[in-house]
Amino acid sequence: MSSPAVPPTCVYRRSGIHDAALRRGYEACRRATRATGEIEYAVSLLLPPPLRIATWALYGAVRAVDDLADAVGPDGAADPGRAGRLEAWIAAFDADLRAGRGSDPVRQALIHTMLTWNLPPGFLHTLFEELRQDVHGRRFATWQEWRRYNSLINTPLVLRAGSLLLRAAGVSAEPEAIAAHVPDVAVLWQTAVEAIYLTDALVDLSDDLGRGHVPLPQEALDEAGVCRADLLARRATPEFEGLARRLAEQARTWLDRMALPPVLHPAVGVALGAYTGLYRLRLKAAADAPAALLHRRPALPRGARLRLLLPARAKAALSWGLFPFPVQPCPPEPAPAETPDGPEEARLQAARRRPVVPPPPHPSGARPPRLPAEAMPRHVAIVMDGNGRWATARGLPRTDGHRRGVEALVDVVHGALEIGLEHLTLYAFSTENWKRPADELQTLMYEIPQVVHRLVTEKVDVRVRWAGTPSRLPADVVEKLLDAERETRDHTGLTLTMCVNYGGRAEITAAAAKLAQEAVAGRVDPGSLSEHAFARCLHVPELPDVDLLVRTGGDQRTSNFLPWQATYAELLFLDIPWPAVDRRTLWDAMEQYARRTRRYGSVARIPAQASPLSGRGAPTT
């Protein structure tokens, strides 16, 4: 856990943000958070880097849009161009979200955070809608109206931050989903947000009055005998002072009712404790000098602030040290840079710049068969099975089978490169494999990232992709898989998709959930959903259909492997256990494939092999 003194560059590095433009976006959000959200900024520093920058992006970006809606001109009156600028920002945000990249630094950071943490965009659209109304001036007649506004603008934003904090406890459900099942919790959270909003209404009163806006319900003013005109003229009356004290007391009571989520990482408990503690200080500062609220925002008392924050920092650092942040955020695939010739050309150009080496030949000197282009499978997927039985048959521990399996994997990848295969997908660890004994899990969790790293350092022309889910995987495994994806993304030879913690049903369920969210947000029409649109929500959307699915080890089942992508795959079950496999097994399998006939439901002969396999190169063994 970094201390607040850690420079932002280090925080970005630890969050995996290497792109200079993206860092600039996060920096702009950080500065906006520090300038306008003293408490939020102080609390963000108690969080580990990936969560910290996400907090800045959410808070900073919302402030940036809010400022557009509230803009005043040089004369202090409402800026007439603000509605147009707000609309332009919202339209650009929608376009950027579709493209997966921001066209200005703040939007870039916001979109990066939303995609990394898979935050549903619906809350922002609701918030934008309310800000559109703000442009035309807003008055709250009743507490009910004030509450409604709060529930549309502030609650969802606070809950998004809450959703990020829940991830630290391994809970990936959105807070709304939790609240839906526990209505009492929903009410208490709403009350806590109201406490914060009411506090901010008091401390920001002077700024709001400057824009001609009274952030309190008319009903509250009437009840206290406060005249709106007096308030706008910043006239301190005993009635106003009484009202301010009562509202501060009210907010404190609401804050006291705050219910913490049921499962908490200890450091998150510390951060939330610091957050409410600082808000109590803010309330006290407001209640101590109510008349001053009409002229300036009260400062947090420095001594009390430090007395609260210093132990919180120490406790948070200790807790993150003892229980490191368990979730590895999943950054979006960076959109390729535009060049005059388009993104694909940019990727190819980059690939040309990176040196790649040819794969080493097989020790036997075997060369790949030459298959006619039309008989070549584009995508071969393999269930690498039989490691354990291979080892047991030799009186070795099963873990030795996995170690030998790694050698088979590397050789098969070299063979795939030699024969010019486009896609090779390997089933390395299934979501069901967690049922295995601890020593086997430990070996697999060590060997899998190791072999991926080995392929990267070999500098062969392999682009690594990972299909699977991060949940339950050790953070360093996730990190190494993502590093490999990043480091090899410009390679154009073989695409090697490693299925690690992969389950076909889980993949389809996750895609369905994603689409359901999109539908709720109004961005997808459920009535016209295509298979193509569905496939875009799978772990690796670009993965083509499997042409040939091979399973070694003698069993004839697919064990939850690529159910969507392999619906029309040719199946080939081999008795050979995986550790005994080498590149020649792959080549043989591809030759067998080339002799098959694929019909795809039709009667016409759609040849996997159009011509007899004559005129081949050297024999395969």
Ligand code: IPE
């Ligand atoms: C495949 O080999 C490797 C993994 C499932 C990770 P097994 O370990 O399943 O080997 P057998 O099927 O028990 O022989």
Ligand code: IPE
């Ligand atoms: C499938 O093999 C998973 C991998 C090869 C990674 P399993 O050995 O786990 O499959 P079942 O349990 O025998 O079906």
Ligand code: MG
């Ligand atoms: Mg097995």
